[in-house]
Amino acid sequence: MPEVEALSAQGASMEEIPMETTVLIIGGGWSGMKVAAELISMGYGVVLAAGGTGIGGEPPGDHSASVNQKALTTLLGSVKKADGIEILTSTSLVSLTGVPGSFRARFEQSGEFLERDVGAVVVALETQRVSLAEAYGLSEDENILTQSQLEHVFASGEEKDRLLGGGSKDVLFLVGLQQEGGPVVMERAIESAINIQEAEGLQATILVGNVKLAQHGLETLYKQSREKGVLYFKLREPPHIKQNGVDVSIEFFDNVLHGPVVLRPDVLVVEEAIRSHPQASDVAQVLGIDRDAEGFLQSDNVHFFPTRSNREGVYVVGPARLSSSLAEGWKDAQNAVLEVRQLLGKGKRVVPREKAKIHRGKCTICLTCFRVCPHGAIYWDNRAVISPVACQGCGICASECPMDAIQLVDFRDDQIEDQILQLSATSVDGPQMIAFCCQNSAYEAAQMARVVGGSAPKGLQIVKVPCAGKVDVDYILTAFKAGVDGVLVLACHKDNCKSQQGNTFAEWRVEHAGNMLEESGLEKERLCFATIASNMPMEFVRITKEMEDKLNQLGPSRIKRGAAA
Amino acid sequence: MKQGSKENSPNQSPKEVLVIGGGIAGLTSAWELARLDIDVQIVEKSPFLGGHAIEFCCKATDECQKCGACLVGKRVLEVIQEPRITVHLRSELKSVTRNSAYGYVLSQRPLYINPNKCTNCGLCFDKCPAAGAIVRGYAKTDGSLFAIDEAHCLYFKDGSCRLCQDECPEKAIDLDQGTGQVSGEADAIIVASGFQVFDAKARPRYGYGINRNVMTALELERMLRDKAEVLRPSDNKAPKTIAFIQCVGSRDHQLHHGFCSQVCCGYAMRMAEAISHRDPEVKVSIFYMDMQNCGKNFSAFYERCKEHVRFVRFMPGDIFQGEGDQLILCYATEKDGRPVREPFDLVVLSVGIMPGASNVGLADMLQLDLDEHGFFAFTDPMDKTTPKQNGIFLAGTAQGPKDIADSMGQAGQAAQRAAQYLGVMACLK
Numbered sequence: 003m004p005e006v007e008a009l010s011a012q013g014a015s016m017e018e019i020p021m022e023t024t025v026l027i028i029g030g031g032w033s034g035m036k037v038a039a040e041l042i043s044m045g046y047g048v049v050l051a052a053g054g055t056g057i058g059g060e061p062p063g064d065h066s067a068s069v070n071q072k073a074l075t076t077l078l079g080s081v082k083k084a085d086g087i088e089i090l091t092s093t094s095l096v097s098l099t100g101v102p103g104s105f106r107a108r109f110e111q112s113g114e115f116l117e118r119d120v121g122a123v124v125v126a127l128e129t130q131r132v133s134l135a136e137a138y139g140l141s142e143d144e145n146i147l148t149q150s151q152l153e154h155v156f157a158s159g160e161e162k163d164r165l166l167g168g169g170s171k172d173v174l175f176l177v178g179l180q181q182e183g184g185p186v187v188m189e190r191a192i193e194s195a196i197n198i199q200e201a202e203g204l205q206a207t208i209l210v211g212n213v214k215l216a217q218h219g220l221e222t223l224y225k226q227s228r229e230k231g232v233l234y235f236k237l238r239e240p241p242h243i244k245q246n247g248v249d250v251s252i253e254f255f256d257n258v259l260h261g262p263v264v265l266r267p268d269v270l271v272v273e274e275a276i277r278s279h280p281q282a283s284d285v286a287q288v289l290g291i292d293r294d295a296e297g298f299l300q301s302d303n304v305h306f307f308p309t310r311s312n313r314e315g316v317y318v319v320g321p322a323r324l325s326s327s328l329a330e331g332w333k334d335a336q337n338a339v340l341e342v343r344q345l346l347g348k349g350k351r352v353v354p355r356e357k358a359k360i361h362r363g364k365c366t367i368c369l370t371c372f373r374v375c376p377h378g379a380i381y382w383d384n385r386a387v388i389s390p391v392a393c394q395g396c397g398i399c400a401s402e403c404p405m406d407a408i409q410l411v412d413f414r415d416d417q418i419e420d421q422i423l424q425l426s427a428t429s430v431d432g433p434q435m436i437a438f439c440c441q442n443s444a445y446e447a448a449q450m451a452r453v454v455g456g457s458a459p460k461g462l463q464i465v466k467v468p469c470a471g472k473v474d475v476d477y478i479l480t481a482f483k484a485g486v487d488g489v490l491v492l493a494c495h496k497d498n499c500k501s502q503q504g505n506t507f508a509e510w511r512v513e514h515a516g517n518m519l520e521e522s523g524l525e526k527e528r529l530c531f532a533t534i535a536s537n538m539p540m541e542f543v544r545i546t547k548e549m550e551d552k553l554n555q556l557g558p559s560r561i562k563r564g565a566a567a
Numbered sequence: 568m569k570q571g572s573k574e575n576s577p578n579q580s581p582k583e584v585l586v587i588g589g590g591i592a593g594l595t596s597a598w599e600l601a602r603l604d605i606d607v608q609i610v611e612k613s614p615f616l617g618g619h620a621i622e623f624c625c626k627a628t629d630e631c632q633k634c635g636a637c638l639v640g641k642r643v644l645e646v647i648q649e650p651r652i653t654v655h656l657r658s659e660l661k662s663v664t665r666n667s668a669y670g671y672v673l674s675q676r677p678l679y680i681n682p683n684k685c686t687n688c689g690l691c692f693d694k695c696p697a698a699g700a701i702v703r704g705y706a707k708t709d710g711s712l713f714a715i716d717e718a719h720c721l722y723f724k725d726g727s728c729r730l731c732q733d734e735c736p737e738k739a740i741d742l743d744q745g746t747g748q749v750s751g752e753a754d755a756i757i758v759a760s761g762f763q764v765f766d767a768k769a770r771p772r773y774g775y776g777i778n779r780n781v782m783t784a785l786e787l788e789r790m791l792r793d794k795a796e797v798l799r800p801s802d803n804k805a806p807k808t809i810a811f812i813q814c815v816g817s818r819d820h821q822l823h824h825g826f827c828s829q830v831c832c833g834y835a836m837r838m839a840e841a842i843s844h845r846d847p848e849v850k851v852s853i854f855y856m857d858m859q860n861c862g863k864n865f866s867a868f869y870e871r872c873k874e875h876v877r878f879v880r881f882m883p884g885d886i887f888q889g890e891g892d893q894l895i896l897c898y899a900t901e902k903d904g905r906p907v908r909e910p911f912d913l914v915v916l917s918v919g920i921m922p923g924a925s926n927v928g929l930a931d932m933l934q935l936d937l938d939e940h941g942f943f944a945f946t947d948p949m950d951k952t953t954p955k956q957n958g959i960f961l962a963g964t965a966q967g968p969k970d971i972a973d974s975m976g977q978a979g980q981a982a983q984r985a986a987q988y989l990g991v992m993a994c995l996k
Contacts, residue, residue: 023995043992215857257902337979496631497630535625536641
């Protein structure tokens with residue numbers, strides 16, 4: 003498996019860049035305030051876009067023993083009296099332009115526009131709770147409460163006496179039967195059930211799908227609740243519910259009792275879904291960051307663990323990215339603060355002057371690079387400019403640029419083409435293959451395969467690329483023209499690309515190049531696109547061997563045969 | 568990464584943190600601290616970095632399943648390239664004294680293989696006559712990918728063999744290397760000592776260690792990683808039916824394990840998906856009590872799994888030997904409670920996360936408390952990185968069960984707290 007040594011870095015010169023040390027926080031809930039308090043304690047400035055109602059609000063699981071109420075009061079106090087914080091209420095973010103360290107945020111406040119310069123953005127939108135009563139086929143009535151309403155009833159003695167007082171009553175909870183739910187939903191239901199059970203004359207029963215306990219201390223709480231007499235029925239499907247005003251009957255088959263069970267609770271408590279903030283979609287659009295399939299911010303990509311987003315300098319914490327407990331939200335807040343500290347430092351940052359260069363004579367300002375850059379690293383200043391802070395050097399812009407106006411400093415096209423020609427001129431045993439390997443996955447797997455696998459094909463040659471999205475159609479055609487028998491483009495798995503779409507671009511280009519091969523009379527099968535993870539060396543061996551087998555069947559490439567003749 | 572003793576490293580920064588444990592949590596804390604110009608000493612008791620998670624396989628189908636296993640090797644690479652981090656392999660904390668800082672002494676067992684000479688040719692591994700005496704690591708580092716396990720090595724048994732030392736073309740092996748000791752002073756400590764996997768033999772009803780075709784999920788992870796395929800141990804053939812049994816060792820009040828391990832549902836579902844993707848003919852069943860969430864978009868993921876994987880809500884009792892090499896599981900159907908005996912080619916036990924074996928000793932040395940289950944106890948429910956000693960922080964599974972993402976999250980938080988404690992966070996004050 004011969005390989006030309008990785009292209010040497012050009013010794014790019016370094017550049018000191020000033021970084022704005024004010025941070026924009028979107029969301030004035032408990033996670034947003036936590037971020038604000040931490041940043042202020044570090045000496046950073048904070049612009050807190052708190053939305054309509056200002057800061058504070060109801061903490062998740064407000065009656066939960068796992069919430070330190072005193073910590074909340076202290077936090078609120080410290081944010082309120084802090085210097086260096088500007089709290090914007092009744093404002094909405096209209097745009098965020100610029101690059102990490104130098105963003106300009108534009109807000110609208112009752113018809114007026116405001117602008118603030120910020121170095122980074124932390125999104126800390128809280129979640130919203132949505133009653134699932136309708137999904138259960140229940141309509142509002144005085145004895146039908148949502149989980150939140152029950153918590154309020156318990157907080158107010160008067161209401162509690164009215165609803166739950168006066169003799170023995172059965173209180174039934176419906177949890178995880180109209181949604182998968184999660185530990186946050188489960189914890190609230192269990193805590194309320196314990197409260198009910200401890201009150202005189204009340205019996206709590208929980209009808210539940212999966213008991214979600216994957217959170218510290220929840221199994222203990224669950225056990226406690228059962229010891230106190232809370233009854234649980236685990237169902238696979240939602241029960242049959244009949245409601246006639248305040249009369250509710252609930253019927254289901256119990257597989258422990260092996261028979262149908264009918265319950266007629268006096269009070270019914272319905273679970274709530276925890277959904278993303280109503281403004282999450284707008285905020286995502288303005289910031290240019292992705293959302294996941296459930297509408298929470300941040301796409302589901304492991305390279306963003308825990309708080310990074312697809313736009314450099316924009317971080318997402320706690321309830322903005324998934325349903326989480328307050329403590330988890332704060333854990334995220336502290337991670338985001340760490341990211342901000344790493345990014346903005348003491349207000350300046352030394353970075354390589356450029357990872358990519360734009361040839362001004364060739365650039366026609368078509369905006370393609372701006373659109374395809376997955377890191378938000380390209381901006382406009384009468385011409386396309388690449389931010390050295392945000393650029394990750396993936397090269398997607400360079401490969402997509404229709405004018406070939408962009409070159410990566412460390413992976414120039416002419417260098418890679420030279421490497422391809424050099425490799426293809428080397429004589430090897432067996433079918434000659436060039437594998438373009440993403441440095442984040444296939445290249446690592448290939449390196450490990452040498453040690454653990456041993457038996458990758460002898461005719462395999464490797465060209466390291468910064469991202470599969472940098473593999474040009476030209477590279478593939480150059481390799482075939484030079485007479486190699488096969489070409490592999492090995493990318494990260496879908497949703498695992500550090501540059502998000504690099505693997506997709508690569509797959510498209512392979513398809514395109516395949517069609518071109520076919521038109522020119524070469525077998526399409528000589529070109530292979532596959533995805534692989536960095537930690538799977540044997541998978542690398544398997545993929546390359548399969549290719550070797552295929553090429554053995556096809557025989558030497560016609561171009562090579564032609565050259566030999 | 569700098570290997571070995573601290574004396575060789577010029578102390579560029581006045582601040583230094585000792586990180587106990589070189590798994591994903593310890594590595595992440597160390598990496599984050601080093602980026603803040605804090606010197607870090609990582610003490611790792613095994614010969615390799617990466618902890619348990621480095622052994623985990625990629626569980627992607629055509630798509631990434633978001634297990635995060637691939638992040639571990641990357642973190643190892645980042646750490647070894649970071650000059651501020653010094654790694655002490657095969658080392659353990661021996662004593663700690665508290666003054667204004669933490670004076671520490673590490674005892675270092677010999678590596679035997681000189682990392683500067685070893686070229687990872689693998690000759691020692693191939694030639695060694697004793698099974699398990701030379702072990703191979705999983706991550707590429709600047710050190711050796713191989714290590715010698717005294718427990719299986721013939722030289723340490725009776726001095727009868729030193730083949731590896733003689734054969735090594737680089738003369739990198741010295742079986743007579745002695746133990747060492749390193750001492751130093753740290754301004755803060757991060758406890759990221761990890762977990763131990765539940766010993767499936769402690770639940771004898773599943774016949775682990777007796778029935779060859781009962782394996783643990785960790786063994787399956789390693790097999791998928793090493794071979795990129797599933798083979799039944801008894802005959803090395805691909806199994807057609809596989810049963811995962813969840814909560815083996817977790818949520819087990821008989822064993823006083825009153826906690827959910829938080830990772831098993833995720834890894835079982837992801838491996839089941841990966842296996843059925845490779846060969847749709849393989850039928851995978853998961854026996855469970857309650858399926859737990861993992862990561863973002865869980866509902867959609869669970870629904871997708873249900874298309875390929877059968878979920879049976881029942882914890883099977885004993886496992887019997889069936890025809891040939893098959894195993895019989897007994898369970899009752901959820902629909903009508905009818906008892907069923909069903910044969911499987913392979914049974915995988917979803918073993919849980921248990922407190923680390925060194926927790927008691929470490930807690931004693933550092934004057935920390937353990938919780939009722941044996942994990943390190945925290946004092947603030949809003950911040951699980953804080954034990955009762957100032958200047959010490961908790962990260963990862965040392966504090967309680969966590970998946971890779973959560974461990975990394977807590978490790979970042981611990982690093983942030985440690986940096987704050989050292990006055991490094993407040994850079995503009």
